[in-house]
Amino acid sequence: MKNFKEKSDKIWEVANLLRGDYKRADYGKVILPMTVLRRLDCVLKSTKQDVLDYLPKVDSLKESAKDIALNKKAGFNFHNRSQFDFDKLIADPNNVAANLRNFINGFSTSAREIIEYFNFDDQIDRMDDPKADILFRVVKAFQEIDLSEDDPMIMGYIFEDLIRKFSEQSNETAGEHFTPREVIRLMVNVLFNEDSETLTKEGIVKTMYDPACGTGGMLSVAEQHLNELNAKAELKVFGQEINPESYAICKSDMLIKGQNPSNVKFGNTFTVDGLEEEKFDYMLSNPPFGVDWKKAQKIIKAEADSKGMRGRFGAGLPRINDGSLLFLQHMISKMKPGGTRIGIVFNGSPLFSGAAGSGESEIRKWIIENDWLETIIALPDQLFYNTGISTYIWIVTNKKSAERKGKVQLINTTGVKDEELMKEGKLDHNRFWQKMDKSLGNKRKKIVENGNEKGIGFITQIYGNFEENEFSKIVPNDYFAYYRVTVEQPLIEEGKVVKSKGKPKPDSSLRDYENIPFLKTDQNGKLVPQTIEEYVEREVKPHLPTAWIDETKTKIGYEINFTKYFYEFKPLRPLDKIKADILALEEKTLETEKTVLD
Structure with a gap:
């Protein structure tokens, strides 16, 4: 973990070179693709010369067959056949833009397609522009960072830490x-x-x-x-x-x-x-x-x-x-x-x-x-x-x-x-x-x-x-299921229940809703099914004797109220302890006031 932070911070420092020429929100357009390019460069370093030496022998093959053969020499599912690597890029500071493009184009198809998703070619032009003139310094800064780390977990942390920092910079x-x-x-x-x-x-x-x-x-x-x-x-x-x-x-x-x-x-x-x-x-x-x-x-x-x-x-x-x-x-x-x-x-x-x-x-x-x-x-x-x-x-x-x-x-x-x-x-x-x-x-x-x-x-x-x-x-x-029921009460006018077709007419202003769990806890602490009717008789009727359930509006819902399942009742603190704490706080406040006034 320490190694990941050191590497991430070192890469992040390269962003200082972009200051003035790039908005902070755009730093990632340079740093992320450069990190990927340097990572691929470091991984291929030990077999790069083997690939270059073998290149003339496969020159007559179709591109797909050539990729397979050179991948095998590289020891990965990709290779780079360019004469350039990061060491050689900084050895020719006057042609770094052209040479960097040559290096990128030297990757096998699968790797080159990945780089294309960064739209990095535009950034090469932007950094190489005489007004900015920072391309060489950026490439050199990355050449000094070793990303040959064997553990892919470390690289994963580095990339995610960088993306997190860039998203914070751009308020995203x-x-x-x-x-x-x-x-x-x-x-x-x-x-x-x-x-x-x-x-x-x-x-x-x-x-x-x-x-x-x-x-x-x-x-x-x-x-x-x-x-x-x-x-x-x-x-x-x-x-x-x-x-x-x-x-x-x-x-x-x-x-x-x-x-x-x-x-x-x-x-x-x-x-x-x-x-x-x-x-x-x-x-x-x-x-x-x-x-x-x-x-x-x-x-x-x-x-x-x-x-x-x-x-x-x-x-x-x-x-x-x-x-x-x-x-x-x-x-x-x-x-x-x-x-x-x-x-x-x-x-x-x-x-x-x-x-x-x-x-x-x-x-x-x-x-x-x-x-x-x-x-x-x-x-x-x-x-x-x-x-x-x-x-x-x-x-x-x-x-x-x-x-x-x-x-x-x-x-x-x-x-x-x-x-x-x-x-x-x-x-x-x-x-x-x-x-x-x-x-x-x-x-x-x-x-x-x-x-x-x-x-x-x-x-x-x-x-x-x-x-x-x-x-x-x-x-x-x-346990997570419940009935969502509509509780109605009769409309009363001039002291009488208003009826419609022989049934009490509901008063919409008194309409209420109840969530009735499918299960209840019985006297032995076991979960058992309960009906809407028994819940109403137990929980609603004692308070609203004339109420009824409009069954046409009943719905079944599911929710997982996680907090209540692990809730533990905590008894209130004794009054004498609360009083003692208040008195102690008042005494401390008076001492503070006295110190300030003196």
């Missing part, structure tokens, strides 16, 4: 956030936990998909985790990304790691599904929180109307300013009939926003009634770089184990109770997270990664044990 932070690696590792742990026996088989091949893959962080962590679990297993990764810079970075990372870069598609997942015919074994995603889907509304609504449940969005459409549940519906459409496991990060809104009959409620209803919702994990706040809000991991699957069928596990990792015990001296550490020595944007906490008694290991254990305790609640699917 709304909805933009990056997934901390410990959160991804937790998601992968939980996602693979149920399949641990299958995944250890020799030669096993699985697929993983992320519909909002960004720079590919989730895919990289999943691949690394499976390799650690079983070196002879293969995880083929797929994704789609709407941001061209993130897309280019993701594809370059795929190239370096030997994955197939054509598995990552560019564009808006909602409007053009780049992997329409594909189904996957696993899916992971952290889509933007509260993403507005107004631009895609026409296409999404047309698909929902024309295809219904045969399409991706047949269950319902959420409000226009939050497309989170559209992502989940899209992922569910890609589940394999034989079984798929999905992990997705949401903020709190998809848990409960939308009343009965709304798009959000109908989507939750569809997922829960199909018995696909397996687990929800509440994460601590201040965990993400660009937002301090609380977040939740949803695990959705169409292959629940026998013991989980018809049930949902709720896991609370916020550590609120731990914090209270620590203040009281009853606990020496938080069992889930710890405060960071130095914050990164809004990220001030991180989930502990080592050991089985806290952090990732502890949470995975809670999930795997599938038992109720202070951090884990297990409830039947119906």
Whole structure:
């Protein structure tokens, strides 16, 4: 982690060379493609001469065959056949623009196409213009930064940290956030936990998909985790990304790691599904929180109307300013009939926003009634770089184990109770997270990664044990369902009940609504079904004897009010202690006033 910050900060310092010639919001147009170019240059350095020496022998081959042969010499799914590298670029300062273009054009087709997504040629002209004359200095600054780091995780952190900084500079932070690696590792742990026996088989091949893959962080962590679990297993990764810079970075990372870069598609997942015919074994995603889907509304609504449940969005459409549940519906459409496991990060809104009959409620209803919702994990706040809000991991699957069928596990990792015990001296550490020595944007906490008694290991254990305790609640699917009923009272005029067709006419000014849970807790503490009628007799009639339910307006809704499931009543502090605190505060205030006046 320290190495990642040092490298990221060093690259960020190069942006100082752009000051005056570039707006701060445009720094990323130079720094990101230059980082990718330098990364590719460093990776190819050890085999570059082998490629150049072999080039005359394949000169007569077709371009595609030539690429394959030279890729093999380079030891990657790409190569560079230009005579130039960063060392040679700075050796000829008078021709750096032409030589840099020659270097870029020397990449094999797959790598060159990635660079094109940055539209970097325009920036070469801009930096080489005599008015700016900063191209050589920028290239030289990057030549002095070693990006040959073996661990792709470090490079992933570097790219995401840079993108975060650039988005902050351009005030584009709304909805933009990056997934901390410990959160991804937790998601992968939980996602693979149920399949641990299958995944250890020799030669096993699985697929993983992320519909909002960004720079590919989730895919990289999943691949690394499976390799650690079983070196002879293969995880083929797929994704789609709407941001061209993130897309280019993701594809370059795929190239370096030997994955197939054509598995990552560019564009808006909602409007053009780049992997329409594909189904996957696993899916992971952290889509933007509260993403507005107004631009895609026409296409999404047309698909929902024309295809219904045969399409991706047949269950319902959420409000226009939050497309989170559209992502989940899209992922569910890609589940394999034989079984798929999905992990997705949401903020709190998809848990409960939308009343009965709304798009959000109908989507939750569809997922829960199909018995696909397996687990929800509440994460601590201040965990993400660009937002301090609380977040939740949803695990959705169409292959629940026998013991989980018809049930949902709720896991609370916020550590609120731990914090209270620590203040009281009853606990020496938080069992889930710890405060960071130095914050990164809004990220001030991180989930502990080592050991089985806290952090990732502890949470995975809670999930795997599938038992109720202070951090884990297990409830039947119906626990989240409720009837939304309309309570009417009679219209009274001149002291008499007004009737219509022999029935009391409702007074619209007295109309009220009740949410009646499907289940209630009986005298033995067990959850049992309840009817609308018995609820009304128990809760409504004692207060409104003449009220009735308009059954024609009854709707069924689903919501997951996570907080109330882990709520613990805290008795009020004794009055004598409150009084003592007030007196002590008054005395301290008087002493302060006296000091100031003296």
